[in-house]
Amino acid sequence: TxxxxxxxxxxxxxxxxxxxxxxxxxxxxxxxxxxxxxxxxxxxxxxxxxxxxxxxxxxxxxxxxxxxxxxxxxxxxxxxxxxxxxxxxxxxxxxxxxxxxxxxxxxxxxxxxxxxxxxxxxxxxxxxxxxxxxxxxxxxxxxxxxxxxxxxxxxxxxxxxxxxxxTPLLSDIRIDYPPGFVEQTTRTLFPNYFNGSEIIIAGKLVDKKIDQLHVEVTASNSKKFVVLKTDVPVEPREVGNDVTGSLRPKGEGKDPNHMERLWSYLTMKDLLSSWLQGRDEQEKEQLRRKAQALAVNSHFLTPFTSMRLKKPALQTEQLEKSTGMAAATGPETVMQSLRGTSERPGPALKKPHNPRIKVSKTSADGDPHFVVDFPLSKLTVCFNIDGQPGDILRLVSDHVHAGVTVNGELIGAPAPPNGHKKQRTYFRTITILVNKPKRSYLEITPNRVILDGGDRLVLPCNHSVVVGSRGLEVTVSANANVTVTIQDTIAFVILIHLYKKPAPYQRNHLGFYISNSKGLSSHCHGLLGQFLNQDAQLAEMPVQPSKNLISLSPSLPDLSETSEAVLKVKGHQVPVVWKQRKIYNGEEEIDCWFTRNAARLLDGEYRDYLATHPFDSETAFGLGLSGVH
The missing domain is CATH 3.40.50.410 (von Willebrand factor, type A domain)
Structure with missing residues (x-):
């Protein structure tokens, strides 16, 4: 609790x-x-x-x-x-x-x-x-x-x-249709409408040949009275609207009577609500019988129905074909699906494949160490941020335009012996809020992934699986990484760091890598996001090092860790020193220009990048969303 x-x-x-x-x-x-x-x-x-x-x-x-x-x-x-x-x-x-x-x-x-x-x-x-x-x-x-x-x-x-x-937007909402145009509508009165919620009404057209339907919505907004009138185009149906028709899906998992099932589902919810609120036993019994008949006909598992398995089957398809519905007075748990009986409810689970992950340099990993890649300039910049345990850092803030926010929460650990730091901090949790096309919440820890968007899934990180839902694909590679792909234009890789026998200064933690940023807008901000659409230049090249040094990168001259330069980025001039840094669990070593003073590289101050909660989408730079959530 x-x-x-x-x-x-x-x-x-x-x-x-x-x-x-x-x-x-x-x-x-x-x-x-x-x-x-x-x-x-x-x-x-x-x-x-x-x-x-x-x-x-x-x-x-x-x-x-x-x-x-x-x-x-x-x-x-x-x-x-x-x-x-x-x-x-x-x-x-x-x-x-x-x-x-x-x-x-x-x-x-x-x-x-x-x-x-x-x-x-x-x-x-x-x-x-x-x-x-x-x-x-x-x-x-x-x-x-x-x-x-x-x-x-x-x-x-x-x-x-x-x-x-x-965030309540409206109250006392009422939806009306012209008399004689619709019948068997589900609930049309709603006490409140909250920002981010939805109101769904299903019913049957009396005249299937009409091309538009008039709708009137009345509601209250505090002291104001709101009236909305509109004509909604009616798209032609390829299948009939007969509610009593077959509700079983046909073909490759597609349900030709999806709208009828949606109507049945919403009607079932209304009947259950009325039954729960009922005080008269005779009225409750009538509601129970009506809900029971609808549930059996629609193949929904409800408190008034039970699922019957004829016999165990060797194959999943055989098992699905052997299921049936029966009337019952229990059980208590309600499990419902808008899909057909041969289709899995919830997000689509797929067989995991061998992930070929494109390793990105732009990342926040380790203690945490930040790396930013500027591909146009062929430069890579790195810096460190020493936060406090419990701080939630804004990594990517593009909620208004791309509908994506990424935050990371820090966990503390003692510093190694003889180290210059008093404590270490790592990312214990990465949270991703996706607001387009549908809102989804994603919380990733070293042990599990929680996807909450329409349907709620909890995926352990020690099993490989691919889940697709609402324009979002989550790929878990067991005990290795989690790849999050949004609309095929944005991809993040979250690296999982686990220790079998951790030292006192080690903690299981995460690393965050931006694999694909094409879908992020030019207004993107955050500790990493602010650099995605920027260019960088070296104002002065370092002095050629001594002849006993060898070239480590074809894109850089021979450099040593004492090589210094001035980096020009976003109007800032920042002293940097060349060094090498290992990323992606030490599997790749990169050359980067390191700034000892990250504050000179970033917009604003450290506190401007602190989120108030894991799914906070507002920013201190006027780029967040303050009225819609």
């Missing part, structure tokens, strides 16, 4: 206000009011969370009532921004055992206190939680629910969660 709280704290924005409430057999509030997001407050909050300890019991009702009162008091006594929203992120790993424990009473108390003004997002951790209660709390209070598996790291499973809910 603490890891989950730390993850959410990392995602808070400077304009947010927050508080922390602990609840066991009694309610403990960190502050008596909401506080602003500042480095000091975040630090103090982490310390408070670190010292929190359970004392038995779970007072869910009392915690929610206290949280709602805190929010209402803040709204009543402060000038609130137009697009702000009051929300509670409610994390628990238990069932109500203290105070009010009757589920209907907890739901009624919460709904009456919130009055539609507070959205409640619930997170259930582990197997002992009352997940049905959490689902109902969220459904009745304009929120959503997420389940965190006990055996997995809670923090990693909640990466990007706050990003999804922190």
């Amino acid at each position: 603490k890891d989950a709280l730390f993850t959410i704290l990392h995602d808070l924005r400077p304009q947010d206000h927050f508080n922390i409430i602990g609840f066991s057999n009694r309610i403990k509030v960190w502050k008596d009011h909401l506080v602003s997001v500042t480095p000091d407050n975040i630090r103090d909050a982490k310390i408070y969370i670190h010292h929190m300890s359970p004392s038995g019991g779970t007072d869910i009702n009392g915690a929610l009532q206290r949280g709602i009162r805190l929010l209402n008091n803040y709204v009543a006594h402060n000038d609130i921004e137009d697009r702000s929203v009051s929300l509670i992120i409610f994390l628990t790993d238990g069932k109500p055992t203290v105070g009010e424990t009757h589920t209907p009473k907890i739901l009624n108390n919460t709904k009456e206190a919130a009055r539609g003004q507070v959205c409640i997002f619930t997170i259930g951790i582990g197997n002992d939680v009352d997940f049905k209660l959490l689902e109902k709390l969220s459904l009745e209070n304009c929120g959503l629910t997420r389940r965190v598996l006990e055996e997995n790291d809670a923090g990693s499973q909640l990466i990007g969660f706050y990003d999804e809910i922190r």
